[in-house]
Amino acid sequence: MTKWLEEHTPKLVLAPSFIAILVFVYGFIAWTAWVSLTRSRLLPRYEIEGFIQYERLFDSPRWDTALNNLFIFGLLFILIAMFLGLILAILLDQNIRTEGAIRTIYLYPMALSMIVTGTAWKWILNPGLGIEAMVRSWGFEDFTFDWLVNPEMAIYTVVLAAIWQSSGFVMALFLAGLRSVDGEIIKAAQVDGIPTWRVYTAIIIPSMAPIFLSAFIVLSHLAIKSFDLVIALTGGGPGYATDLPATYMYAMAFSRGDIGQAASSAMIMMMVVFAIVVPYLYSELRSKDG
Amino acid sequence: MKNFVLGATSSIAILASTVAFAGPEAEVLHWWTSGGEAKSVAVLQEEFAANGGTWTDMPVAGGGGDAAMTALRARVLSGNAPAAVQLKGPAIQEWYEEGVLADISSVAEANNWAEVLPASIAGHMMCEGTWCAAPVNVHRVDWIWANADVLEANGIEMPSTWDEFNAAAEKLQAAGVIPLAHGGQAWQDATVFEAVALGILGPDGFRKAFVDLDMDTLKSDEMKAVFDQMRTMRGYVDDNFSGRDWNLATAMVMNGEAAFQIMGDWAKGEFLAAGKAPGEDFLCASTPGDGFLYNVDSFAMFAVEGDDKRAGQELLAELVVGPNFQKVFNLNKGSIPARTDVPLDEFDSCAVLSSEDMAASSDGGSLLPSYAHGMALRGAQSGAITDVVTAHFNSDMSSDEAVQMLADAVANSM
Numbered sequence: 001m002t003k004w005l006e007e008h009t010p011k012l013v014l015a016p017s018f019i020a021i022l023v024f025v026y027g028f029i030a031w032t033a034w035v036s037l038t039r040s041r042l043l044p045r046y047e048i049e050g051f052i053q054y055e056r057l058f059d060s061p062r063w064d065t066a067l068n069n070l071f072i073f074g075l076l077f078i079l080i081a082m083f084l085g086l087i088l089a090i091l092l093d094q095n096i097r098t099e100g101a102i103r104t105i106y107l108y109p110m111a112l113s114m115i116v117t118g119t120a121w122k123w124i125l126n127p128g129l130g131i132e133a134m135v136r137s138w139g140f141e142d143f144t145f146d147w148l149v150n151p152e153m154a155i156y157t158v159v160l161a162a163i164w165q166s167s168g169f170v171m172a173l174f175l176a177g178l179r180s181v182d183g184e185i186i187k188a189a190q191v192d193g194i195p196t197w198r199v200y201t202a203i204i205i206p207s208m209a210p211i212f213l214s215a216f217i218v219l220s221h222l223a224i225k226s227f228d229l230v231i232a233l234t235g236g237g238p239g240y241a242t243d244l245p246a247t248y249m250y251a252m253a254f255s256r257g258d259i260g261q262a263a264s265s266a267m268i269m270m271m272v273v274f275a276i277v278v279p280y281l282y283s284e285l286r287s288k289d290g
Numbered sequence: 291m292k293n294f295v296l297g298a299t300s301s302i303a304i305l306a307s308t309v310a311f312a313g314p315e316a317e318v319l320h321w322w323t324s325g326g327e328a329k330s331v332a333v334l335q336e337e338f339a340a341n342g343g344t345w346t347d348m349p350v351a352g353g354g355g356d357a358a359m360t361a362l363r364a365r366v367l368s369g370n371a372p373a374a375v376q377l378k379g380p381a382i383q384e385w386y387e388e389g390v391l392a393d394i395s396s397v398a399e400a401n402n403w404a405e406v407l408p409a410s411i412a413g414h415m416m417c418e419g420t421w422c423a424a425p426v427n428v429h430r431v432d433w434i435w436a437n438a439d440v441l442e443a444n445g446i447e448m449p450s451t452w453d454e455f456n457a458a459a460e461k462l463q464a465a466g467v468i469p470l471a472h473g474g475q476a477w478q479d480a481t482v483f484e485a486v487a488l489g490i491l492g493p494d495g496f497r498k499a500f501v502d503l504d505m506d507t508l509k510s511d512e513m514k515a516v517f518d519q520m521r522t523m524r525g526y527v528d529d530n531f532s533g534r535d536w537n538l539a540t541a542m543v544m545n546g547e548a549a550f551q552i553m554g555d556w557a558k559g560e561f562l563a564a565g566k567a568p569g570e571d572f573l574c575a576s577t578p579g580d581g582f583l584y585n586v587d588s589f590a591m592f593a594v595e596g597d598d599k600r601a602g603q604e605l606l607a608e609l610v611v612g613p614n615f616q617k618v619f620n621l622n623k624g625s626i627p628a629r630t631d632v633p634l635d636e637f638d639s640c641a642v643l644s645s646e647d648m649a650a651s652s653d654g655g656s657l658l659p660s661y662a663h664g665m666a667l668r669g670a671q672s673g674a675i676t677d678v679v680t681a682h683f684n685s686d687m688s689s690d691e692a693v694q695m696l697a698d699a700v701a702n703s704m
Binding site: 257 | 356359360363366367381384385388474475476479528529530531532533668669670673677680681682683684685695698699702703
């Protein structure tokens with residue numbers, strides 16, 4: 001009996017969470033996939049009708065805007081946040097005296113919820129209250145900074161706020177990576193008289209490849225599921241100029257009683273996530289085997 | 291989740307069934323949770339209790355009713371719907387088609403609803419010939435509000451055509467006043483759009499476009515003219531309008547920063563709450579053109595089990611349409627009674643005007659449902675139209691493009 005328990009305790013302990021994940025994650029993914037193939041409106045229906053919801057989805061100009069925005073937002077957000085995070089980390093890595101305090105300052109935005117970030121930036125960027133009004137009150141009457149209310153530029157304000165929120169976190173990731181590089185190699189390079197920037201570009205940064213990958217994965221899933229920031233900052237507007245797939249899905253499911261559309265957009269979002277995560281998992285698993 | 295809800299609610303049901311008939315009881319799902327609205331619901335609660343009923347309040351605030359609808363879905367799917375739910379417009383029939391609404395025709399017939407309600411509003415309360423909902427109030431949507439002092443200072447009358455409105459707006463702009471206070475949220479864009487559409491298309495055109503979704507009307511030259519007028523009006527709005535809440539726009543009219551606002555009569559509540567008097571400090575008029583766009587709140591009655599619950603539901607329906615509640619509730623909320631036989635002595639001049647217009651347009655066949663407030667169309671279709679309206683208003687899209695997009699979006703939403 002005790003032997004049986006010894007053998008099976010881990011399985012028994014893990015079973016509840018395993019079942020919960022099986023039902024609540026994979027079960028509901030399957031449910032959503034099923035509903036996305038039906039003509040569900042207000043309540044879910046279960047007669048399969050084919051790919052009608054996906055056809056409607058890709059005929060909708062609003063969904064086009066949402067996908068484009070995801071592309072613009074995701075790309076700029078990930079690249080700039082990683083670039084800024086790396087620069088900050090390298091600057092902090094120069095053995096400066098107040099590192100602890102500065103690190104905390106840069107990390108603090110991460111402690112705020114996206115709603116707070118969005119609301120604060122909404123006021124900062126509002127032409128009548130924020131930066132534009134302030135600079136004009138200094139006497140520059142022609143100064144314009146109206147990105148928030150300009151449909152062409154509004155999505156970049158979302159990028160701006162998201163970068164402000166996340167680059168400190170990326171900095172912390174990279175700082176840990178920089179510290180994990182073997183000091184002996186760096187000292188050897190310095191003895192050989194190699195300039196510092198070459199030490200970084202040729203030795204330290206290449207050896208941090210896994211950190212880049214984790215930062216990329218964390219930021220890209222933040223980008224894809226972004227919802228609260230847009231709601232707080234622009235409310236999806238002006239018009240629907242800053243809609244993202246997540247806000248589109250919310251509008252369809254909860255405001256318009258169009259569950260089929262919501263399910264199909266959710267499936268597309270999941271496919272985008274898979275397109276990023278699966279290659280990562282694949283490379284992780286393969287390197288363990290090898 | 292579903293099973294959990296089912297389990298939890300059925301155990302409650304077992305507990306409840308051990309209690310003997312305890313008089314009429316009703317559970318009411320609504321999202322009237324803010325100041326004046328909450329006060330209005332309390333009136334109904336008191337009246338319900340005075341008639342021996344037990345009221346179970348289920349207020350779900352948030353998201354303009356989205357949160358309440360999510361709660362309703364969960365309740366209906368678990369087979370335990372509340373007795374009455376704040377629902378309106380075609381959503382009532384949409385729920386009826388899911389087979390979950392009750393028939394309250396006996397109450398309606400005993401209280402002569404067909405006589406006291408305007409025909410087109412009564413139509414919303416019926417599901418395939420039986421009564422399934424009770425109307426609470428009538429909000430008029432096509433109002434234009436104005437600051438009386440600003441108009442007087444600039445020598446402007448309330449406009450009775452859109453050309454007059456444009457002329458007045460040019461004059462105001464030259465005088466350094468913002469002509470139109472507006473908030474750049476999709477539903478506000480849609481509210482202005484439908485007021486313009488009613489004026490330019492006329493009541494028949496409006497019905498064809500936004501009730502029947504007639505493709506020829508949606509693509510017509512008149513519809514292009516509607517979008518042209520929207521483009522003109524975009525120029526009368528200040529640069530800072532994106533995302534502004536409607537009550538802030540109302541405040542701009544109140545303090546003279548702006549001259550006009552196009553908004554439903556809930557804006558009147560803001561004026562009155564600030565101590566402004568209709569006719570003196572602010573003016574109200576219907577937007578240029580014939581017709582009356584209504585936004586009617588109502589309680590849909592869901593099928594419930596048990597005599598006490600059914601008795602509660604019927605009592606609730608009777609009280610909601612009763613003259614006393616219709617008067618007190620609408621005095622609190624700023625709307626007008628849905629029944630036409632309530633004396634209006636205690637109402638303000640804007641409400642009296644609204645009520646007279648409703649009676650006249652009901653006789654003339656121009657009493658029309660508001661599309662922007664979910665009275666004319668189902669969520670998917672009205673949402674598709676709003677997407678186009680707000681995209682046009684917030685960009686430099688041409689009217690030709692907008693009309694084409696409108697037709698495509700409506701077709702795609704079916």
